[in-house]
Amino acid sequence: MTASPSIAAPRSAAPPPATPVGVGRFPTVRPRRLRSSEPMRQLVRETTLDAGDFIYPLFVAEGAATDRPVGAMPGVTQWTLRSLPAEVESIAALGIPGVILFGLPAEKDAVGSGAWASEGIIQQATRAIKRAVPELLVIADLCLCEYTSHGHCGVLRDGQVANDETLPLLAQTAVSQAEAGADIIAPSDMMDGRVGAIRGALDAAGLSAVPILSYAAKYASAFYGPFREAAQSAPQFGDRRSYQMDPGNAREALREVEQDLAEGADMIMVKPALAYLDIIARVRAATTVPLAAYNVSGEYAMVKAAAANGWIDERRLTLELLTGIKRAGADVIISYHAKDVCGWLCARVERHNDPVGASDGW
Numbered sequence: 001m002t003a004s005p006s007i008a009a010p011r012s013a014a015p016p017p018a019t020p021v022g023v024g025r026f027p028t029v030r031p032r033r034l035r036s037s038e039p040m041r042q043l044v045r046e047t048t049l050d051a052g053d054f055i056y057p058l059f060v061a062e063g064a065a066t067d068r069p070v071g072a073m074p075g076v077t078q079w080t081l082r083s084l085p086a087e088v089e090s091i092a093a094l095g096i097p098g099v100i101l102f103g104l105p106a107e108k109d110a111v112g113s114g115a116w117a118s119e120g121i122i123q124q125a126t127r128a129i130k131r132a133v134p135e136l137l138v139i140a141d142l143c144l145c146e147y148t149s150h151g152h153c154g155v156l157r158d159g160q161v162a163n164d165e166t167l168p169l170l171a172q173t174a175v176s177q178a179e180a181g182a183d184i185i186a187p188s189d190m191m192d193g194r195v196g197a198i199r200g201a202l203d204a205a206g207l208s209a210v211p212i213l214s215y216a217a218k219y220a221s222a223f224y225g226p227f228r229e230a231a232q233s234a235p236q237f238g239d240r241r242s243y244q245m246d247p248g249n250a251r252e253a254l255r256e257v258e259q260d261l262a263e264g265a266d267m268i269m270v271k272p273a274l275a276y277l278d279i280i281a282r283v284r285a286a287t288t289v290p291l292a293a294y295n296v297s298g299e300y301a302m303v304k305a306a307a308a309n310g311w312i313d314e315r316r317l318t319l320e321l322l323t324g325i326k327r328a329g330a331d332v333i334i335s336y337h338a339k340d341v342c343g344w345l346c347a348r349v350e351r352h353n354d355p356v357g358a359s360d361g362w
């Protein structure tokens with residue numbers, strides 16, 4: 001008769017490798033049990049989208065006679081000051097808590113003085129939104145590239161963007177935007193030291209209650225292509241790789257985030273989102289502040305183009321992408337899809353007899 005293995009094994013033998021809890025016990029364990037119906041899946045779903053997660057980007061053109069659709073971004077429009085109130089009312093009606101504003105000035109100059117003009121397009125647009133829907137959050141994108149004749153994000157010195165000379169202009173712009181009523185200031189320029197400069201200027205102007213959402217990890221990305229048409233902000237020479245981050249770097253993103261938080265950022269952003277989900281996850285794990293992800297123009301345009309060709313199910317694919325961004329760790333999603341998604345979410349809530357998207361799995 002053969003001894004059982006436990007008795008026969010010498011006392012010095014290594015213990016068998018531990019089996020992870022819940023793994024390898026088929027047929028007792030069957031994960032499919034919790035996927036059997038939509039209510040069951042809903043019950044155990046770890047990540048869900050809510051209208052309150054979203055910020056919708058808005059482009060407002062100064063002096064434009066009519067609204068202009070953006071060709072590479074179907075559904076996105078350059079609004080006029082006249083059409084803006086109706087647009088923000090419809091955004092608020094979808095339950096979207098805020099917008100991020102990009103201005104297209106009528107005129108540009110070498111230093112971007114339209115950015116901090118009290119009658120600048122962002123300042124006028126902010127006041128118009130606050131008159132129309134006071135509770136809608138206005139996030140003012142803060143950069144000079146839409147206002148400079150050369151299209152770079154700071155002032156130029158010998159053909160280079162001069163970091164330290166740009167900081168006072170950014171700070172002045174932040175104060176002007178906040179005085180116009182912006183609820184959050186979002187610097188996107190990627191100059192070193194800008195968060196500290198902006199915080200200091202806001203505080204000195206009695207605007208210490210206005211938070212800063214810094215574009216902390218903003219990569220030099222080909223995904224911004226359609227935005228440059230929308231915001232008319234393409235650099236007239238060179239590119240932005242001397243100030244935006246290199247796509248190969250992840251540790252550097254943590255360093256940028258750490259620096260911005262040390263300078264007083266209240267919230268931070270990773271941009272773009274979809275090719276940078278690992279960065280979102282790493283930043284989420286390394287910090288406790290609210291984290292935004294910018295689902296950028298090229299990410300949006302690819303979905304719209306594939307949908308227009310009938311190659312994908314636009315609704316399911318959009319929801320899957322945005323769920324992925326949230327699952328990676330984003331608390332706030334800035335997306336051109338926000339109106340579509342929040343419309344779908346509203347419709348779902350109203351469909352009392354259709355248990356949470358039973359028809360389409362969402």
Ligand SMILES: [Zn+2]
Pocket residue numbers: 143144145146152153188189
């Ligand atoms: Zn810029």
